[in-house]
Amino acid sequence: MKARLASVTRPKTLAMGVAVAISLAFGAAAAAAAAAAATDYPAVTYERLTSAQSDPGWLTYYRTYNGQAHSQLKQIDTANVSGLKQVWSYKFPANLKQGFEATPIINGRFMFVTTPKDNVYAFDAVTGKQLWKYEPNLGAESFKTACCDVVNRGVALYGKNVYVAMLSGDVVALDAQTGAVVWKKQMFEPGLGYAFSLAPLALDGALVVGSSGGEYGARGFIAALSPDNGSVLWKRFTVPAAGEKYADTWPKGMQDHGGAPAWLTGTYDAASKTLYWGVGNPGPWLADLRPGDNLYSDSLLALDPKTGDLKWHYQYTRHDTWDYDGVNTPVLATIKYKDKDYDAIIHADRNGFFHAIDRTTGKLIYATPFVTASSVTGYSADGAPIQDESKYPKAGTTIETCPSFLGGKNWWSVSYDPERHLAFVPALHACMSLSGKSVNYMEGLPYLGEGFEIKPEPGSKGYGELQAIDVNTGKKVWSHWTKMPWNGGVATTAGGLAFSGSLDGHLYAFDEATGKVLWQSPKLGSGIIAQPSVFEVDGKEYVAILTGYGGANPIWGGPMAKAAEKVPVGGTLYVFALNHA
Numbered sequence: 001m002k003a004r005l006a007s008v009t010r011p012k013t014l015a016m017g018v019a020v021a022i023s024l025a026f027g028a029a030a031a032a033a034a035a036a037a038a039t040d041y042p043a044v045t046y047e048r049l050t051s052a053q054s055d056p057g058w059l060t061y062y063r064t065y066n067g068q069a070h071s072q073l074k075q076i077d078t079a080n081v082s083g084l085k086q087v088w089s090y091k092f093p094a095n096l097k098q099g100f101e102a103t104p105i106i107n108g109r110f111m112f113v114t115t116p117k118d119n120v121y122a123f124d125a126v127t128g129k130q131l132w133k134y135e136p137n138l139g140a141e142s143f144k145t146a147c148c149d150v151v152n153r154g155v156a157l158y159g160k161n162v163y164v165a166m167l168s169g170d171v172v173a174l175d176a177q178t179g180a181v182v183w184k185k186q187m188f189e190p191g192l193g194y195a196f197s198l199a200p201l202a203l204d205g206a207l208v209v210g211s212s213g214g215e216y217g218a219r220g221f222i223a224a225l226s227p228d229n230g231s232v233l234w235k236r237f238t239v240p241a242a243g244e245k246y247a248d249t250w251p252k253g254m255q256d257h258g259g260a261p262a263w264l265t266g267t268y269d270a271a272s273k274t275l276y277w278g279v280g281n282p283g284p285w286l287a288d289l290r291p292g293d294n295l296y297s298d299s300l301l302a303l304d305p306k307t308g309d310l311k312w313h314y315q316y317t318r319h320d321t322w323d324y325d326g327v328n329t330p331v332l333a334t335i336k337y338k339d340k341d342y343d344a345i346i347h348a349d350r351n352g353f354f355h356a357i358d359r360t361t362g363k364l365i366y367a368t369p370f371v372t373a374s375s376v377t378g379y380s381a382d383g384a385p386i387q388d389e390s391k392y393p394k395a396g397t398t399i400e401t402c403p404s405f406l407g408g409k410n411w412w413s414v415s416y417d418p419e420r421h422l423a424f425v426p427a428l429h430a431c432m433s434l435s436g437k438s439v440n441y442m443e444g445l446p447y448l449g450e451g452f453e454i455k456p457e458p459g460s461k462g463y464g465e466l467q468a469i470d471v472n473t474g475k476k477v478w479s480h481w482t483k484m485p486w487n488g489g490v491a492t493t494a495g496g497l498a499f500s501g502s503l504d505g506h507l508y509a510f511d512e513a514t515g516k517v518l519w520q521s522p523k524l525g526s527g528i529i530a531q532p533s534v535f536e537v538d539g540k541e542y543v544a545i546l547t548g549y550g551g552a553n554p555i556w557g558g559p560m561a562k563a564a565e566k567v568p569v570g571g572t573l574y575v576f577a578l579n580h581a
Contacts, residue, residue: 041177042108044157046204050270056536057106061154061199062413063491063533066332067267069415070492071534075541076578077495081509081519085579087542088128090121091525092571099529099550100571102154103199103413103489106535106544110176113546113573114152114199117143118166121573122179125544126537128575132179134164134172141191142168145444147215148552153265153411154199156207158227165196165209171225185230187211192444193218199265203275203305206233210262210277214325217257217283217447222266222301224308234308238262238279238296246295254290257441259283260297264327264411268305269359275305276345276359278327286436286449287321288394294319298326300345302362312362316349317385321392321450322375322434323405324351331416331423335471337365346471348414348425350407351376351385354474368474370467371408371427372457375401393436393450402431404454406552406560413489413531415498420512421472424490424498427465427479429457430560454558463560466490466500468515478515484564485553489531491543499543501528503564507545507574525572527564529553543576 042048044059052064053072062069076084092100098116105112111125117138122131143150146167156163161182162174169188174181187209188194193216201208206224214220220238225231239258240247250258259282266277282290282297298317303310317324330345335356342365345357352373356365364383375391391401412426432452439449456463464486468477480486488501497518498510505527509519527549534543548571554561 040108041110041160043159044107044202049202057108058103058533058535059105059107059157060202061103061265062267062329065268065270067329068331068418069413069490069531070417072494073534073536073541074493074495075536076493076497076543078497078511078518080578081497083578084509084519084543084576086521087575087577089575090123090128090130090573094570096571097569099149099151100546100548101151101530101551102546103531104533104544104546104573105155105157106533107157109537111544112155112157112162114154114164115571116150116152116550118152118164120155120162120164120174120179122176125535125542125575134174134179136166136168138166138168139190142166144191145193145213145216146195146197147212148555149550151197151551153197156200156202158202158207161227163200163202163207163227165198165200167195167197169194169196171196171200171207171209171230173227173230183230185225187223198263201265201268202227203268206305208266208275208305210264210266212261212263214259214261214280214283215446215448216444217259217441218261219256219258220261220279222262222277222303222308224305236303236308240295249292249295251290251292257283257447258294258297259447262327264329267330267332269332272360273305274311274359275303276330277301277303278330280325280327281320281323283447284439284449285321285323286395286439287319287392288436289439289449292319298324300326300330300347300357302359314357314362314364314383316355317351317376318387322401324349324376324407328409328411329413331414332359333416333418333471335421337472346416346423348409350403350409352403352408354425354469356471356474366474370425370469370476371429372402372431373408393434395436395438398433398435400431400433402457403428404430404432405452406430406454406557410487410552412487412529415490415492416471417492417512419494421470422477422512423469423471424492424500425467425469426486426488426490426500427467428485429460429463429465431455431457454556454560456559463563464502466510468512480510480515480517485557485560487529487551487553491532491534493534499532499534501530501532501545501547503527503549503567505547505567507532521574521576524574525568526570527567540577545574547572547574
């Protein structure tokens with residue numbers, strides 16, 4: 001504007017007056033636009049979160065507290081999905097070459113995503129205009145003990161703020177309108193074993209986070225912070241201290257570095273006021289060094305969200321030596337098994353079994369294998385895992401087992417359609433050898449005690465399989481196989497569609513009932529390891545997905561990494577809609 005005014009021949013005073021008038025006009029317009037935008041941002045209340053199933057947005061990591069990743073939207077359906085077209089895209093800076101694992105979060109027209117290294121971006125969800133970005137520029141120490149890539153899985157929304165948990169140990173509140181820092185709370189020092197990589201969970205006056213660090217022996221914890229100022233409301237360690245209940249499931253003195261991280265977002269039952277949270281592997285990996293069941297590793301915890309007190313627990317794998325974890329999403333579902341109705345948790349575990357658990361009592365309803373499983377071979381009548389003792393390596397010995405430590409399914413989100421009673425599970429078919437060796441705990445260093453080698457699952461059609469499972473029986477209804485791993489999460493809709501992306505660089509729309517591919521996107525910029533989100537603005541339905549290959553597979557996947565070595569890296573955000581107005 002200044003350049004244009006300078007080129008006009010007029011008295012200096014007139015030019016200055018015009019400039020001032022224009023400046024004032026632009027300032028007033030900017031202020032009016034800012035005020036309108038501030039008014040337009042809808043506050044995310046606990047009441048909205050408890051009724052998120054009827055909200056047109058995607059307000060939290062799994063869309064709703066129940067973890068179902070299912071939308072009631074049905075404008076895009078099995079009859080018209082073939083008309084899906086790209087509306088806009090945003091390519092992130094080229095220096096971000098790690099895994100893009102976040103789910104896009106949408107509130108009204110505001111979309112929020114995170115990238116590797118904990119950057120946060122806000123966009124207009126309809127036009128793709130970047131509204132703001134937050135770049136913390138973390139120091140190298142924040143990446144030192146971040147296992148399996150320097151990823152971030154997304155944000156939580158509460159009130160007028162956006163919340164992000166970071167590899168550095170910081171939980172940060174950002175103004176949703178401007179990206180300005182409202183408060184910052186550091187929960188641990190970076191580089192000593194701990195990290196945050198999950199999307200926080202916003203509850204009624206609480207923001208819940210869980211720690212990473214099992215591969216470094218960092219004693220896991222789940223904590224609730226005040227959304228107002230970051231003060232710690234409660235903190236529960238996932239390994240009992242000496243003198244606490246179940247401390248005797250550990251050798252004396254090992255609890256302080258027992259691992260059992262809580263690194264994936266949990267779920268919540270608003271009716272019973274119960275928080276469900278998965279717990280990961282014990283440390284060290286070599287179980288021979290830590291006799292006992294090692295509670296609460298590889299477990300599901302049912303917690304009081306106001307205090308963190310334990311209501312009950314269920315352990316998927318006891319005395320784990322295979323890194324089978326237990327963090328995978330506990331999805332709330334109502335099922336009918338053998339003519340009896342249950343309010344259940346459904347869970348596809350890394351150990352290769354699909355579980356249904358009574359969410360009131362914590363008792364196992366059933367468990368069925370969904371991939372080849374040879375270490376955990378079944379479950380007893382009282383719900384205890386049956387495990388093959390010959391599959392435990394000792395120092396100097398090697399065993400072969402299935403699935404691999406990356407699991408029959410890793411963190412990738414399932415989706416559950418409550419009307420069709422189908423769960424959609426991205427499964428991984430791989431086995432491994434494990435070789436034991438002695439190890440001592442040293443803060444900030446890997447604490448494994450095992451070497452490993454990933455191997456193909458004998459007789460499988462490939463590494464990846466997207467499965468539809470009938471939750472009333474635990475039986476597979478259909479599947480879609482791929483040669484490369486299928487690492488993309490799933491989002492389903494009332495339109496009868498299951499959206500999920502693959503490492504081949506395509507987003508797919510499957511017919512929920514049959515598994516038929518009804519649409520696939522053009523080739524996108526990279527492979528997909530994130531979960532799509534589905535949302536509606538002004539009566540128009542959209543589908544959003546982040547691409548950007550990374551995570552554990554290219555680091556530790558062996559032949560699976562080899563199979564995907566030509567997948568491009570780098571992140572891009574894509575948004576699709578039907579091609580009519």
